[in-house]
Amino acid sequence: MPAVVVGPQEIDLEAMRRMVDLRGMGAVATFVGVVRDPDEGVEVSHLDYEAYTEMAVSEITAIVGEATARQGVGEVLVQHRTGRVGRGVASVAVVASAAHRHQALDACTYVIDELKRRAPIWKVGG
Amino acid sequence: MPAVVVGPQEIDLEAMRRMVDLRGMGAVATFVGVVRDPDEGVEVSHLDYEAYTEMAVSEITAIVGEATARQGVGEVLVQHRTGRVGRGVASVAVVASAAHRHQALDACTYVIDELKRRAPIWKVGG
Amino acid sequence: MSTAAIRVLLFATLRQQAGRSTVELILDEPASVAGCWERLCEQIPALASMKDTVRPALNRDYVPWEALAQPGDELAFIPPVSGGRR
Amino acid sequence: MSTAAIRVLLFATLRQQAGRSTVELILDEPASVAGCWERLCEQIPALASMKDTVRPALNRDYVPWEALAQPGDELAFIPPVSGGRR
Numbered sequence: 306m307p308a309v310v311v312g313p314q315e316i317d318l319e320a321m322r323r324m325v326d327l328r329g330m331g332a333v334a335t336f337v338g339v340v341r342d343p344d345e346g347v348e349v350s351h352l353d354y355e356a357y358t359e360m361a362v363s364e365i366t367a368i369v370g371e372a373t374a375r376q377g378v379g380e381v382l383v384q385h386r387t388g389r390v391g392r393g394v395a396s397v398a399v400v401a402s403a404a405h406r407h408q409a410l411d412a413c414t415y416v417i418d419e420l421k422r423r424a425p426i427w428k429v430g431g
Numbered sequence: 432m433p434a435v436v437v438g439p440q441e442i443d444l445e446a447m448r449r450m451v452d453l454r455g456m457g458a459v460a461t462f463v464g465v466v467r468d469p470d471e472g473v474e475v476s477h478l479d480y481e482a483y484t485e486m487a488v489s490e491i492t493a494i495v496g497e498a499t500a501r502q503g504v505g506e507v508l509v510q511h512r513t514g515r516v517g518r519g520v521a522s523v524a525v526v527a528s529a530a531h532r533h534q535a536l537d538a539c540t541y542v543i544d545e546l547k548r549r550a551p552i553w554k555v556g557g
Numbered sequence: 558m559s560t561a562a563i564r565v566l567l568f569a570t571l572r573q574q575a576g577r578s579t580v581e582l583i584l585d586e587p588a589s590v591a592g593c594w595e596r597l598c599e600q601i602p603a604l605a606s607m608k609d610t611v612r613p614a615l616n617r618d619y620v621p622w623e624a625l626a627q628p629g630d631e632l633a634f635i636p637p638v639s640g641g642r643r
Numbered sequence: 644m645s646t647a648a649i650r651v652l653l654f655a656t657l658r659q660q661a662g663r664s665t666v667e668l669i670l671d672e673p674a675s676v677a678g679c680w681e682r683l684c685e686q687i688p689a690l691a692s693m694k695d696t697v698r699p700a701l702n703r704d705y706v707p708w709e710a711l712a713q714p715g716d717e718l719a720f721i722p723p724v725s726g727g728r729r
Contacts, residue, residue: 331467341457427569553655
């Protein structure tokens, strides 16, 4: 599995975490975005995600490169789903390893923030 | 399994995450501390953790209460191992759910920072 | 070069407005991304009002509106991404 | 009340210095946590140098050194916790 995946397949967080090389690392931070229900009081059964897949992979790969260039950060893996995702199910996951805890948590925050800002992926109405 | 566990049993992160109620939540952040090898160039085969178990549970429970009182935060689960933990193996885990991503990541950071500052748990020499 | 085309990809709200996901623009010569947008809106007037909300991407990289598109390039106008609350 | 005892728990470096994990202090009357520490160091002089590094905890809560310990209380002096780099 490559470090960045954008596509319809389900997210297997355990498998992502097993992929991360822990040599010299003391911390692993993980972020998972799930389809929220209820959202602001409105019932949600699912969301549909559309992506400009090739550009999303390329943009997220650039973001991962920025994150792993930071001090202490080891590896960063990202997966974002496309298509229909049911309520309470993971639509996006970030796993980041680092020597120390704030490095891992900050890398995770950086990647999900930049992904939400730059990756061409949309929630689309049914 | 209670929200806070301090003891020798292995950490099953998947099980912890399955326990978290996701209703109304859009984000789950996880932090795992692992026994680092090498650590500053020194080979480490394992670490031994000693805890004042009853007080550690009580202090971490208070920290979890502080975190879940924050806006948007849903549930927080924490486990810290005692006894021998091998290199690359998780010694501590925090799982935090929240409505939005920064709420989950900030809760996770708050809990692990306060735990490291206040929980009576020590690395002890062989 | 009269048959040289630029492929324009439409996503999300743009795709829904246009009712299609790709448009071919025939260029006689290299044109700015802004010029391509105008040509696109001539073909699909429903998109015209959306210019201020989109960011151009040429060959899968964000570019400024002044960037030059060449025949054979892949062009997209990226609607606001999911972003959402932090 | 002459048999009323306070249980002092020793962990990590304190336990290793003392060579034991609990000590009973017999109190004639309530005593400050600081007073208990002095009594503890009379029994185990090797601990005396560590006062500045420990934080007292009475019945599993951090307390100031002035807090009063009662017979039956559980007292601990918490050595620096794992903390470590952020």
